[in-house]
Structures are given as structure tokens and as C-alpha cells.
Amino acid sequence: MSTSQPDRELVVDGLSIRFGGLTAVESMSFHVAKGEILSLIGPNGAGKTSAFNAITGYIEPNGGTIAYRGIRLNGLKPSQIAAHGVVRTFQKTSVFMGQTAFDNVLLGLHLASRQRPLAIIFALPSVAREEKELAEEARRILAFVGLEARGALLASSLPYGELRLLEVAIALAAKPRLLLLDEPVSGMNPSETASFMQILARIRALDITVLLVEHDMKMVMGVSDRVICLNQGRIIADGPPAAIQSDREVIRAYLGERYTRAQD
Amino acid sequence: MKQGLTIAWLLFLASVPLWLNNLYVLHVLIMAGIFIIAAMSLNLLLGYTGQLSLGHVAFFGIGAYASSLASLGFAVHLLPDWQVSVDPKPVWFSMLCGTLIAGLCGWAIGRLSFKVRGAYFVIVTVSFAEVIRLVALNWVELTQGPMALNNIPYLRLGIPGLFELSFLRKPANYYLVLAVGVICYVVIRRLVHSRAGRAMIALRENEPLAASVGVDVTRYLVLATIVSAGMAGAAGALYAHYVRIVDPDVFLFIYTVTMVIMVVTGGKGTLAGPIVGGAIFGLLPETLRALEAPPEVQWVTYGVLMVLVVYFLPDGIVPALRNWWHGRSAVAAAPAPEQASTEAAR
Amino acid sequence: MRGKIPNMDQLLQHILNALILGGTYALLGIGLTLIFGIMRVVNFAHGELYAFGAYMMYLWVMVLGANFYLALPLAVLLGVMLGAAMELVLLRRLRGADIDTTMLVMIGAWITLQNVEQMTWSGVAKSINTPFPSSPLVLGSVSLSWNRLFVFVVALALIGATYAVINRTKLGKAMRATFQDRDTAALMGVDINWIHTATFALGSGLAAAAGALLGPVFVVVPTMGDLASLKAFAIVILGGLGSIPGATIGGFILAFMEELGAGYVSSGYRDAMGFLLIIVILLVKPTGLFAQKERIG
Numbered sequence: 001m002s003t004s005q006p007d008r009e010l011v012v013d014g015l016s017i018r019f020g021g022l023t024a025v026e027s028m029s030f031h032v033a034k035g036e037i038l039s040l041i042g043p044n045g046a047g048k049t050s051a052f053n054a055i056t057g058y059i060e061p062n063g064g065t066i067a068y069r070g071i072r073l074n075g076l077k078p079s080q081i082a083a084h085g086v087v088r089t090f091q092k093t094s095v096f097m098g099q100t101a102f103d104n105v106l107l108g109l110h111l112a113s114r115q116r117p118l119a120i121i122f123a124l125p126s127v128a129r130e131e132k133e134l135a136e137e138a139r140r141i142l143a144f145v146g147l148e149a150r151g152a153l154l155a156s157s158l159p160y161g162e163l164r165l166l167e168v169a170i171a172l173a174a175k176p177r178l179l180l181l182d183e184p185v186s187g188m189n190p191s192e193t194a195s196f197m198q199i200l201a202r203i204r205a206l207d208i209t210v211l212l213v214e215h216d217m218k219m220v221m222g223v224s225d226r227v228i229c230l231n232q233g234r235i236i237a238d239g240p241p242a243a244i245q246s247d248r249e250v251i252r253a254y255l256g257e258r259y260t261r262a263q264d
Numbered sequence: 265m266k267q268g269l270t271i272a273w274l275l276f277l278a279s280v281p282l283w284l285n286n287l288y289v290l291h292v293l294i295m296a297g298i299f300i301i302a303a304m305s306l307n308l309l310l311g312y313t314g315q316l317s318l319g320h321v322a323f324f325g326i327g328a329y330a331s332s333l334a335s336l337g338f339a340v341h342l343l344p345d346w347q348v349s350v351d352p353k354p355v356w357f358s359m360l361c362g363t364l365i366a367g368l369c370g371w372a373i374g375r376l377s378f379k380v381r382g383a384y385f386v387i388v389t390v391s392f393a394e395v396i397r398l399v400a401l402n403w404v405e406l407t408q409g410p411m412a413l414n415n416i417p418y419l420r421l422g423i424p425g426l427f428e429l430s431f432l433r434k435p436a437n438y439y440l441v442l443a444v445g446v447i448c449y450v451v452i453r454r455l456v457h458s459r460a461g462r463a464m465i466a467l468r469e470n471e472p473l474a475a476s477v478g479v480d481v482t483r484y485l486v487l488a489t490i491v492s493a494g495m496a497g498a499a500g501a502l503y504a505h506y507v508r509i510v511d512p513d514v515f516l517f518i519y520t521v522t523m524v525i526m527v528v529t530g531g532k533g534t535l536a537g538p539i540v541g542g543a544i545f546g547l548l549p550e551t552l553r554a555l556e557a558p559p560e561v562q563w564v565t566y567g568v569l570m571v572l573v574v575y576f577l578p579d580g581i582v583p584a585l586r587n588w589w590h591g592r593s594a595v596a597a598a599p600a601p602e603q604a605s606t607e608a609a610r
Numbered sequence: 611m612r613g614k615i616p617n618m619d620q621l622l623q624h625i626l627n628a629l630i631l632g633g634t635y636a637l638l639g640i641g642l643t644l645i646f647g648i649m650r651v652v653n654f655a656h657g658e659l660y661a662f663g664a665y666m667m668y669l670w671v672m673v674l675g676a677n678f679y680l681a682l683p684l685a686v687l688l689g690v691m692l693g694a695a696m697e698l699v700l701l702r703r704l705r706g707a708d709i710d711t712t713m714l715v716m717i718g719a720w721i722t723l724q725n726v727e728q729m730t731w732s733g734v735a736k737s738i739n740t741p742f743p744s745s746p747l748v749l750g751s752v753s754l755s756w757n758r759l760f761v762f763v764v765a766l767a768l769i770g771a772t773y774a775v776i777n778r779t780k781l782g783k784a785m786r787a788t789f790q791d792r793d794t795a796a797l798m799g800v801d802i803n804w805i806h807t808a809t810f811a812l813g814s815g816l817a818a819a820a821g822a823l824l825g826p827v828f829v830v831v832p833t834m835g836d837l838a839s840l841k842a843f844a845i846v847i848l849g850g851l852g853s854i855p856g857a858t859i860g861g862f863i864l865a866f867m868e869e870l871g872a873g874y875v876s877s878g879y880r881d882a883m884g885f886l887l888i889i890v891i892l893l894v895k896p897t898g899l900f901a902q903k904e905r906i907g
Contacts, residue, residue: 078475078476079478082477088476090476094473097469099465099469107463107466110459110463110478110479113459114459115458115459117487120455120460121454171476
């Protein structure tokens, strides 16, 4: 654990990601403080999802370091990173479609479970005991996101808004200390978004730090402690929501050169 | 009720040698049982982890050869002046060796070949089985090549001087295969309803998501391969000491295909699927033979059925039956809430 | 072995044999790689088209008494037609299905075709008469049968023709577009259904041609397709799935490895070379030797 800055949960330093000749992220440095909700915003192609993929081990960055609580994450597999407590969701809806909602969460509880293969094969009593606890836990998590009545339904039969909640439930099952949400409310209607914001508040109450990528500005400005704006792979602004909203660079990135000039 | 049904089934299967006095039919059942064990083991890989391994017969054959060789004893020159010789071992110990060696090969193949997926994985597994077949054919000093390993001893269990069970006759072998089959079924059922099985299902359904919740993909694929290969090896060992002759043809690709057809037809990723599929395709050849059809008709039937199953029963027989059953009970249950709502409307 | 340096002569003879064999291997590989690259179908029935070509040659030359040079194009044409029929009947309705599904169907087709062949022609090996002189062509210290030389020349011509179709014709352009990006190609007005049928027919025709050419060199048996399929996989993996130049070079590399392996290691392991090659290649460089960019999985 880094002793100099104990409040810095995740430190990204000089991160660069290139695809062939295309630069997705260029020497990006930022940190996530313990307990905060930090949002990454920026136009499409600004490098937000690429940064997410690098932090969680889905792509190998071309340069820079990523450290979580003083542990270097570069080169670790996604499953190892998850075991350190850094868990993500995906931009495109990603659940276990052929399973029931309850089983989806149960599959997500992999890290909460300790059974060893031989214990399973010999059906030791500890396994049965743990299975009971896991089922309890899965029910609790489903209830936490408000899907307690949907447990027995196949994921493929759930409406879109509930699928996105199920994704969050799966991620929560992995016991994150840092949760990375990739556009969790995209495609939701305003009332679904509003109830998602409430869930986010409850997640934060569990002492889970949140790194959010989102396009819905109302939500970003409503829930974030701090906002970082990216454009073309670089950080152009970093500050509290109010400051970001009035930042000229940000406005230019989103609305184009002409709009800022017109404002002058 | 489900448990009662299982016990009833088991009792029925156990009673077969008591009332069936046709030894040929019993032989057919034993062979079907051996293939069902192999198909169950393949189902762990194909059905639960979703990896289409087309080299599965290699593990079956390795189990058969390893067990036979251990029980017969052998001497080979690994280098011109370095001879390794093994004395004959008891058959139960040899069968255990066959199972473990097949499992070990599963571990090695799993470690190596899960670097690649999809079409590549399929082709690596096919190649592996073919290489093993060619080794069995050409390493004559060890395997007797095309002359086959003959006079393989049958299993004898017991305490010297007290009692002895000999597995020479068909009824005894039937119970042996049934016992091993039940053990394999129980092991697979426990695995798939546990953390390990859920990890396998997770990576079949959505590998990136599985990794994001901490499932170590390689670890669970390799675990599935070890268990699966070991069981196929056990089936091979049963085969070797029952038929008592093993030749390189046990590695023929067509047997892998037979196992795949059994699993896919019965329902991959279901516990009962390989048993149902194995029973159908284990008994079908004998039915065709009883109708005096030439052997090619059997394979043509397999091929056509395979295509038809993919088109019309893509999930297999067991899930289709289950859906049909649920659909029926849902229809049966439906009138009740309808009545309630009409009453409420009044 | 005669000659001053018998080992050198022997090596030369092996190299010559490999070159001759490589041509037909390349034909097999190109057909398979086309089908995989464009249709994403792992065609386990590929070797059966090879066997089909050989049996059609037998049918025309030995049963119906047709002229050898006339029988060859007829056999290839029938292979093309069988390929087109298989695509229309078996694969068309599976468009968009995952790779395992089409693979299972092709395995079913393979077993069915092989055993229908067995029922039709029996398992007895058949040989096909050729119009070539039986005395070999002697070039210094090495010799070569006229039949094999003919096989090599025709194979090279067919490889050249395939390249011309792919690179010079409208069909080839549409095939390349589909290979690059199916959805965009469809948007640009490429008839994907037609491309699939044409690809499968072309690939099957090449396999049938390889069989029709090699049938008279060796003997014709119903199981001849098994090794042909597996060798075609080896060739295609060697060159990278979907790469035509890769399959061409891969065909020659496999032929060299087999010839040299059989000549200097053990003839029993001749057929193992391809599989060892597959295993080594996939473990060391899974994209094959010549593929530019291929996603695994």
C-alpha cells in the first residue's frame, strides 16, 4: 500500500494505448481517491473505454503504469485484477444470457466462494454449507438492485433496463472495492436512470469507490464528486462537476469551435 | 420425487442381468455403457465449458493402452542401450494407472491447447488424436502396432484367501460398468453444481464477463480437461479389460464423432443428455445389425441424424423434452390465474 | 542408389517428389482456406470432395470408358456441382449460426458421403488407368513418372486459374470484399448468398480436382478423404486460416516435410508430419506463418 498518498485508491500514470497507428489514449495520468465517484466523460472515441480496458487487464497498454492500492496492475490477467477488488461492467450489455437472473448473480459470486475441486468431488459438508450461504448472498444482491422478483426468469427474457441492473448485480457479486461502470444508463429512460442514481448512492454507502464512464450529463453532474474530461486521448479538464460544466475546453470539445466563439 | 425417480432407474438398471438371459444383448448394453461414460466425460468439456474437443477418443485410447500395458507388463528401448521394463501389475491398479495417465495427458493438452480457441482448438485436438493413433500404430515394440495387444487380463478383486470377484463374465462386467458410470455421473453432477462448474458455465456463456468477476479461464478449462480426460481414460480401461484386445483402431476419429453425436443429440450441457444420446446411439447399431443392414448404413444414419438434430433439435433431446414438459404443465396451471382474474373482474 | 554421391541423388529425388506432391496439396489447401476465410465454415467434408473427384474419375474412365483428358474436367465439374448443392441444401439455412454448429453439420455430411461411397463402390481399392507411358522420365540421377508430371502441371495451372478468378474477375472482387467485411460488402450490393454458393462450389471443385489428379497416381478408396481433410487443415493452419498465398506455400511445405520425414525419419510417421506441424505452429505462432492479421477465437 502506498504510504505517501493513502487516499489514492487507483493511480494511472502516463497511460498510452495505440491500435496500429491510431492513438486511443496519450500519456494519460489521473487518480481515483478512496470513496469518491469519479466520472470520465468525453466525446465518442476520446479513449474512455480504452482506459477502462487497460485498467482491468483486457488490453495491454503501450506505455504507462496502473497501480491499485500500491499494487501494479500492468500485466495481470482480468481475473487477477478482479481478485484485487477492481471489477468492471461492459459498455454493451453483458450478462450470462442463457441463465436465470439468480444464477447470473451466483456465477458472479465466484470470488466469494472458496470450494476446492477435491472438496467438491467428495461433497464435503463445508461445500453444502457454503452453497447455502452463496444462495442467500445472491438473493441479497438481487434485492439490492431491485430484481428480487426476477430471480427465476432467464436473463434473455428480461427487459433492457433490468438487464443493465443485472450487470451491476453480477459486478457487485464479485465484491468490488473499486467498481468501474461503463455507460451503465445508456439506453435507459429517465425514470430508470433516476432509480439507477439511487442504486449508485447505495453502492457508495457500501464504501465502494466508483469510476464511471457516462454520456448522460444529468447523471454525471448529479452523482459525481469529480469529473475528468477526455478529448482525443488526452485529459483536458479535471475538477468538480460545476467547474467542468463551465470549462471552455470542455464546451469546445463537446460542441465545437463555433459554439465557444459565439458565446464570447 | 426426482430422487425417487433416480433410485427407481438405478434399481431397474441393476436388475437387468437378473431377468435378461440374452448374453448378446447384455454385451450390447455393456458397450453402450462404456460409450455413455465416454460421452459423459466429453459433455463436461463440450457441454459445460463449450469447447468442442474433437480429439476426445485419444484419452479413451490412452486409458485403454496404458491400462492394458500395465497389466501385461512391457519392455521398451527408449534409447538403443536403455531399456525400461515394467512387470505385470494387478488389473485394478492398471485401470487406475490408465485413468491417471489419461488425466495427466488431459492436463498437458489443456495447458498447451487452450492458448487457442474456436476452429484452431478443434484442429489441435484432432491432430493430437491422430498423432497418438500413429504412435500406437508405429511404436511396435510397445504397442504391438497393428498386431494389437492380446490376452489382456480381466479384472479380479478380492482379498487373497478370503474371497475373489472375477470380472470375466458379462453380468459382472455389466455391474462394473454400471458402478463406474454412476460414480462418473455423481462426480460430474457435483462439479457442475459447484463453484467449479459455475465457472465453466460462466466462461461458456460469456468469457470476458466471467474473467471480470474473477474466473481464471485457463484454470477451469484445464480442470475440466483433466476430469474429462481421466473419465474417458477410465472408460477406455473398462473397454480394454472387457474386450481384452486393443488395437490402434480405438483411436479412430469416427469414435470421437460418435461421442460428439451422442452428446449433441442427447443435449449438451445437461446431465442426462449424454446418457440419453449414448443409449440411442449405443443401441442403434445393434438394431440396424439385427435388421441385417450393412455397417455403412449405420454410419450414414449417424451422419444424417447429426445433420437433422442440428437443424431440428439444436439443443438436443433432453432440453426439448424438458421444454415440452414445462409447456404442458404451464398450460395445465394456466386456467387457475385466468379464473382468478375473471373473478376479480367481476 | 547409383551415382557418385548417392545421398545427394536421394535428396534430389525427395525434393522432386515433394514439389510434385505440393501442387495437389496446395489445391486442397486453397479450397479449404477459401471456404473458411469467406464463409467461416470449418469444412470437415473437404476430404470427401477430394475422394468424390477420384471416384468420378474412376466412374468415367474405368466404368464408362471415357477419354482420360475428358474425364478430368468432367470430374471437377461434378465436384463443383456437388459443392454448390451442399451449400444450398446444408449451409444456406445455417447462415449466422456459430462455427461449432456448421462444423457439426459438415461432420455429418462427411460421414454420410464417405459411407455412401463405401456402399456404392465397396471398400476395395480401385485403380485408374492412365494414357501415360509406364517408363519414367529420367533426368540425370532422378526419375519422375509422366503421370506425376502431368498432375503437377495441371495443379499449377489450376492454382494460377484460381488466383486469376480471385484477383481479376468481378466474382473474385466480391469474394475479397466479403472476406474483408461481410456487412459492408452486403451494403455495397454484393449478393452474399451467391458468394457463399460460389465459394463453396469453387473450393469443392479444387478439392475434387486434387482427387481426380491423384486418384490415378495412387489408388481410390472410400477412406482416402480422411487424411486429405486433415492434411488440408494442416496446410491451411500453416499458412494462416483464410490466406490463399499461405495455403499455396503451406501445401509445398507440408509435402517437403512429409517427403523428408518419410525418407529420413520413418515412413510410418509420414502422415504424422502434418499433425505435428499443426500442433507446433499453433503453439508457437497461432496465426500461421503468412497471415497478416487473424483473430483467434
